Amino acid sequence: MSESLNIQGFTNRTLGWKAWLPILDPAQASPAQQAVLEESHPQAKVSQYYLTLIHQPEVLRQRSLAFNAIMYAPGGLSRAERELASAVVSRINQCVFCASVHAQRFEQLAKRNDAIAQVFADPHTAGTTPREQAIVQFAIDLTLAPGDLPPERLLALREQGLNDGEILDLIHAIAIFAWANRLMLNLGEPVWP
Amino acid sequence: MNSSATPDLLDRLLLTAGGPVQQLRQARGKVVSATQGSYEALFDADLPGNLSLEERLLVAWYACRLTPHAPLAAHYREPLHLLATDPQTLAAVEKDALTELQSPRLQAMLGFTRTLVRNPVEGDREALNALLAAGLETIDVVTLGQLIAFISYQVRLAAGLSALQALEPAQ
Numbered sequence: 194m195s196e197s198l199n200i201q202g203f204t205n206r207t208l209g210w211k212a213w214l215p216i217l218d219p220a221q222a223s224p225a226q227q228a229v230l231e232e233s234h235p236q237a238k239v240s241q242y243y244l245t246l247i248h249q250p251e252v253l254r255q256r257s258l259a260f261n262a263i264m265y266a267p268g269g270l271s272r273a274e275r276e277l278a279s280a281v282v283s284r285i286n287q288c289v290f291c292a293s294v295h296a297q298r299f300e301q302l303a304k305r306n307d308a309i310a311q312v313f314a315d316p317h318t319a320g321t322t323p324r325e326q327a328i329v330q331f332a333i334d335l336t337l338a339p340g341d342l343p344p345e346r347l348l349a350l351r352e353q354g355l356n357d358g359e360i361l362d363l364i365h366a367i368a369i370f371a372w373a374n375r376l377m378l379n380l381g382e383p384v385w386p
Numbered sequence: 387m388n389s390s391a392t393p394d395l396l397d398r399l400l401l402t403a404g405g406p407v408q409q410l411r412q413a414r415g416k417v418v419s420a421t422q423g424s425y426e427a428l429f430d431a432d433l434p435g436n437l438s439l440e441e442r443l444l445v446a447w448y449a450c451r452l453t454p455h456a457p458l459a460a461h462y463r464e465p466l467h468l469l470a471t472d473p474q475t476l477a478a479v480e481k482d483a484l485t486e487l488q489s490p491r492l493q494a495m496l497g498f499t500r501t502l503v504r505n506p507v508e509g510d511r512e513a514l515n516a517l518l519a520a521g522l523e524t525i526d527v528v529t530l531g532q533l534i535a536f537i538s539y540q541v542r543l544a545a546g547l548s549a550l551q552a553l554e555p556a557q
Contacts, residue, residue, distance in 0.1 A: 213511045214524050248528045249434065251427045256532070259420035259539075266414065287507040335542050340454045342545045344552035357550060361410050364546030365417055368539045375502050375535035379509035380528070 198296065198306060200313035203289055205296035205306060209384035210377065216244035226250050233257035245380055260373065263365040270355070270362035273302035274328055278363055280309055281332040282370035284316045290383040291374050324353040328363060335367045394422035396540075399457050400548050407551045421543065428533050435525040440469045441492065442533055445499050448479050449537040452503045458537075458544060494520035495530060502534045 198205045219238045222230065229250045230237040234257070237243035246253040264275055276299040283291035296309045311319035316333060320326030327349045334346055350360050393403065397418075401408045411418050429446075431439055443462050450459035466476065478486040479496065487493045494516050501509045517527050 213514050214527055246528060246532070248525045249532060251430075251433075252424065252529070252532045252536075255420050255424040255427050256536075259417060259424060262414065262416035262420055266416070269414075335546060339542045339545045342549050344549040347549055347553055357406070357555075358410055358413060360550060361407075361414065361546075364543060364550070365414070368542035368546065371542050372535040372539035375506045375509075375538055376531060378506045379502055379513070379535075380531050382511075 198310050198313060200310060203284060203292050203296075203313040205293055205300065205309060206386065207297070208290050208293045208386070210240075210242050210290050210381055211384050212241040212245045212381040214245055214248075214380060216241050217247050219244065222247065223250075229254045229257075241381060242377065246376065256372070260369055263362075263369045266362075270359040270366070271302075273299055274325075275362065275366040276302060277308055277312075277325065278328055278332045278366040279370045279373075280312050281316055281319070281329050282336050282367055283374055284312050285333055285336045286370075286374040286378065288374040288378050290377050291370065293383075324355075327353040327355075331363065332367045335364070336371065339371075394418055395425055395461070396421070396544055396547060399461060400544055401551055405551065406555055407547055410550075411547075421540070424536055425540070428529075428536055433529065435529050436523060437526050437529050437533075440466065440471055441495060442529075443469070444471070444475070444479060444492065445495060445530065445533055446537050448482075448496050449499050449503050449534055450541060451479070451482070452500060453541045455541040455544060458541060491520045491522070495522070498530065499534050502531075503538065 217226065219230070226247050230243055230247055233243055233253060234240065243253070246256070264279070265272070276295050279295040280292055280299055283295060292313070296306065296313075299309055300306045308319060308321050308325055311321070312329065316329060320329045331346065331350055335342060347360055350363070355363065393408070397403070397408055397411070427433065429439065429442060433442075443466055447459055447462040447466065450462060475487060475489075475492070478484065484493050484496050484500070487496070498509065498513055498517055501513060514527055517530065522530065
């Protein structure tokens with residue numbers, strides 16, 4: 194494991210998360226809720242995040258299906274680049290918890306954390322290669338101004354060698370963190386070790 | 387095999403039937419079906435809890451207007467005709483004048499919507515307490531948070547799909 198990053202209030206250390214609403218007691222979960230927890234995440238039954246969202250089980254089920262299909266499906270955009278996009282969106286939205294998780298995932302996949310250190314320091318100039326810079330810039334644009342996305346913005350991605358399937362994967366990875374960040378930011382808070 | 391052969395909402399609203407972007411989406415069929423499944427769950431007339439379908443549509447319409455995303459805003463606005471939402475409420479949402487809303491509950495929900503759309507880091511514990519004080523229960527706050535977060539996802543996915551379709555196919 195490489196050095197820990199602590200930059201501008203963002204970190205790659207392992208953080209906890211505390212719910213602001215009453216969570217479901219796992220012992221009181223209905224069979225349907227149990228099933229959704231099990232298919233959502235390996236640690237869902239001990240996670241205050243999942244035990245908050247399980248109050249509305251079908252929505253959590255569909256969210257988890259979308260999230261897992263977007264972040265873990267084989268082929269297309271590399272998983273490290275999906276994690277980079279997730280970390281950028283989380284940095285822009287100031288979701289410290291999400292940024293920490295996806296900083297770690299990027300590092301596990303890419304075996305380096307230089308790009309994440311740059312994203313934490315200043316996302317607007319981040320990226321260790323022109324390809325990473327294009328991915329980072331697109332993640333910022335789609336996060337901050339979804340109502341103003343000129344198609345030409347995608348040409349910078351094609352110029353860096355992304356095919357349209359990879360661009361779709363990137364759009365998915367950015368969009369799903371508009372969702373994930375708002376749950377983590379607005380239903381609870383990170384807990385520092 | 388092809389579980390997502392039926393065009394979903396975003397296909398129907400934005401994309402040319404059988405066109406290249408729709409075909410690209412088919413290669414990620416699980417994402418298409420879970421995106422549609424999320425939409426159908428959040429706007430299910432029988433969704434557990436106490437947020438009416440009308441309230442959920444007003445939140446979605448307002449979030450899309452703030453973004454802005456005109457096609458999705460029109461999509462969520464349309465069924466409000468059938469639900470006979472009162473004109474004063476529609477006008478207040480349309481011109482983003484939340485103080486003119488009669489219902490403190492709707493005012494609290496749309497205020498929360500505005501915060502999460504515009505600057506989600508500002509949505510703190512006090513913001514949840516304001517919802518609870520306006521009469522929402524725990525399940526309703528979870529539903530509202532999921533709904534606004536889903537719309538935030540949906541508008542970005544929609545914008546990306548439209549941009550991809552507007553480009554000439556890659557050589």
